[in-house]
Amino acid sequence: MTILGIDLGTTNSACAIWRDGKAELIPNRLGEWLTPSAVFLDADDKLIVGQTARERSVTDPTHTTSVFKRYMGTDRKIKLGKKTFTATELSAMVLKSLKDDAEQYLGETITQAVISVPAYFNDTQRKATVLAGELADLKVERLINEPTAAAMTYGLHEKPEHTQFMVIDLGGGTFDVSIMEYFDGVLEVHASSGDNFLGGEDFLEIIVNKYLATFNLTKSHLDGKDLQKVYSKLEQLKRLLNTQETVNLEPFIEQQKENFSLTRNEFEALAKPLLTRIQSPIETTLRDAEIKPWDLDEVVLVGGATRMRFFRGMIAKMFRRMPSANLDPDLVITMGAAIQAGLKAKDKMLDDVVLTDVCPYSLGTSTVNESDATGDQGGLFSAIIERNTIIPASRTERYFTVSDNQKQLQIDIYQGESRLVSNNIKLGEITVKIPKNKKYEESVDVRFSYDMNGLLEVDITVVSTGEKHYKMIENAPGELSEKDIQASKDKLAKMKFHPRELAVNQNLVSRADRIFESRLSDEREAIKDSLRWFEGVLDSQDDRQIKDAQQEFAVFLDKFEQDGFF
Numbered sequence: 001m002t003i004l005g006i007d008l009g010t011t012n013s014a015c016a017i018w019r020d021g022k023a024e025l026i027p028n029r030l031g032e033w034l035t036p037s038a039v040f041l042d043a044d045d046k047l048i049v050g051q052t053a054r055e056r057s058v059t060d061p062t063h064t065t066s067v068f069k070r071y072m073g074t075d076r077k078i079k080l081g082k083k084t085f086t087a088t089e090l091s092a093m094v095l096k097s098l099k100d101d102a103e104q105y106l107g108e109t110i111t112q113a114v115i116s117v118p119a120y121f122n123d124t125q126r127k128a129t130v131l132a133g134e135l136a137d138l139k140v141e142r143l144i145n146e147p148t149a150a151a152m153t154y155g156l157h158e159k160p161e162h163t164q165f166m167v168i169d170l171g172g173g174t175f176d177v178s179i180m181e182y183f184d185g186v187l188e189v190h191a192s193s194g195d196n197f198l199g200g201e202d203f204l205e206i207i208v209n210k211y212l213a214t215f216n217l218t219k220s221h222l223d224g225k226d227l228q229k230v231y232s233k234l235e236q237l238k239r240l241l242n243t244q245e246t247v248n249l250e251p252f253i254e255q256q257k258e259n260f261s262l263t264r265n266e267f268e269a270l271a272k273p274l275l276t277r278i279q280s281p282i283e284t285t286l287r288d289a290e291i292k293p294w295d296l297d298e299v300v301l302v303g304g305a306t307r308m309r310f311f312r313g314m315i316a317k318m319f320r321r322m323p324s325a326n327l328d329p330d331l332v333i334t335m336g337a338a339i340q341a342g343l344k345a346k347d348k349m350l351d352d353v354v355l356t357d358v359c360p361y362s363l364g365t366s367t368v369n370e371s372d373a374t375g376d377q378g379g380l381f382s383a384i385i386e387r388n389t390i391i392p393a394s395r396t397e398r399y400f401t402v403s404d405n406q407k408q409l410q411i412d413i414y415q416g417e418s419r420l421v422s423n424n425i426k427l428g429e430i431t432v433k434i435p436k437n438k439k440y441e442e443s444v445d446v447r448f449s450y451d452m453n454g455l456l457e458v459d460i461t462v463v464s465t466g467e468k469h470y471k472m473i474e475n476a477p478g479e480l481s482e483k484d485i486q487a488s489k490d491k492l493a494k495m496k497f498h499p500r501e502l503a504v505n506q507n508l509v510s511r512a513d514r515i516f517e518s519r520l521s522d523e524r525e526a527i528k529d530s531l532r533w534f535e536g537v538l539d540s541q542d543d544r545q546i547k548d549a550q551q552e553f554a555v556f557l558d559k560f561e562q563d564g565f566f
């Protein structure tokens with residue numbers, strides 16, 4: 001029975017199996033390893049997953065959705081045309097697409113999977129991932145932490161005991177750092193940190209801003225199509241800067257009056273604030289795990305954006321060694337999931353200690369911000385249980401009144417890492433009455449107890465009277481009932497997937513549409529003619545002719561762009 005190893009990523013997903021002693025990547029219906037985690041609902045209510053959906057995000061954004069992994073395990077409704085879906089349901093669609101591709105490639109039915117999840121995913125997010133598998137008719141045999149998967153691909157589970165290493169994952173929009181140790185057959189995540197809003201796209205944004213400033217433009221000066229073109233061209237430029245010292249772009253929109261050139265050094269200087277932001281979670285994890293950079297045996301790079309030359313340079317400088325990056329950073333997690341699937345088949349699974357054993361974020365309350373004269377900033381966050389504390393955990397802090405004759409004290413309960421509570425997530429509040437007294441004379445003890453199930457219990461004791469208050473906070477707003485799960489199953493069973501055999505044609509037409517919209521006059525005419533010809537061949541329903549035309553049309557479209565972005 002083949003078990004599919006799956007990387008269900010924020011921007012891209014991929015799958016692989018363990019065969020003949022190695023991880024074997026599975027091409028999707030378009031012959032590519034990576035399937036964009038994007039979903040499109042076409043005019044006939046048929047679902048299309050992957051590259052075609054990503055193409056459509058430019059021409060038809062209301063019928064397309066992506067980056068939904070951010071909302072996994074929440075009950076947030078994501079709109080797609082007239083319908084709404086949860087992140088779990090959308091993820092199920094991506095999984096189903098991968099499963100179909102694997103079945104086609106392998107010629108057998110696949111019913112089991114190992115799926116990777118970020119190390120910081122909490123219990124609810126993990127359950128949502130298992131449910132997404134179930135909705136796609138895949139029994140999730142195992143979830144594997146993404147850094148564990150990456151580490152296994154680099155063979156770190158075959159290293160001597162006590163090997164310690166860091167996995168640095170910089171994707172399109174997320175940044176994750178984990179410190180792991182291999183000991184007694186277990187890969188343990190010691191600490192993890194990151195930034196959910198930092199990735200390769202931010203580096204692109206910097207180049208886009210530089211470009212606009214050079215020609216005295218703002219985004220509002222450009223129409224949607226031109227702006228899209230700017231992003232697409234500058235993404236190519238960003239990638240070229242890995243191999244070239246300077247990249248020079250001739251005008252490609254009307255408002256660009258002369259050539260635009262950027263050197264790698266200029267790019268690095270502009271990216272300095274982002275590089276500083278990258279350093280901070282790396283330092284946090286080192287501090288949390290109480291490890292010095294030079295004690296690490298290896299540093300592994302994951303995610304497309306780690307291909308940036310100066311990013312690698314910065315890491316090498318920080319750790320005084322070259323990071324391990326000889327494998328494709330977009331595929332190391334997928335391959336690790338397949339290795340775990342292989343071990344599972346042999347009943348020799350490697351254990352990885354999930355990070356739900358530690359609290360993935362800080363929990364605390366709000367205190368008066370005395371330095372905030374204007375009152376704009378709001379309260380300061382005071383952590384009671386700190387991030388990466390081993391759970392179950394129970395901690396107490398004492399808080400005092402701040403004004404004379406204060407009658408009550410409000411304890412707000414927050415989750416997050418920001419100094420200001422306004423940037424953190426509020427989970428609840430308790431107000432307790434206290435005897436009138438001089439300021440600082442009255443106080444309460446606030447005890448937070450956090451357990452494996454994501455339950456936070458808050459006990460408050462008024463110190464002078466001994467009066468007690470209690471509140472339980474279920475930190476699991478996205479948890480689904482059996483009824484909800486059945487409803488999701490019924491809903492997805494009714495959705496129609498676009499026929500797989502038509503995927504290549506559909507993708508070529510979408511791509512042509514998108515390129516058409518970004519070009520003018522002669523180029524548009526050429527695309528229109530070619531598209532008409534291609535659709536004519538499709539009408540013929542002659543398989544041989546269609547196959548030949550697909551190739552020819554793809555070559556034609558390639559001429560319009562060098563690097564298939566979007």
Ligand code: AMP
Nearest residue numbers: 011171172200201239303304305307308
């Ligand atoms: P991922 O989510 O891991 O696929 O990462 C996608 C991100 O990696 C995007 O922001 C890309 O711009 C970036 N990326 C991919 N390839 C390269 C490259 N060769 N050079 C620089 N950035 C890249």
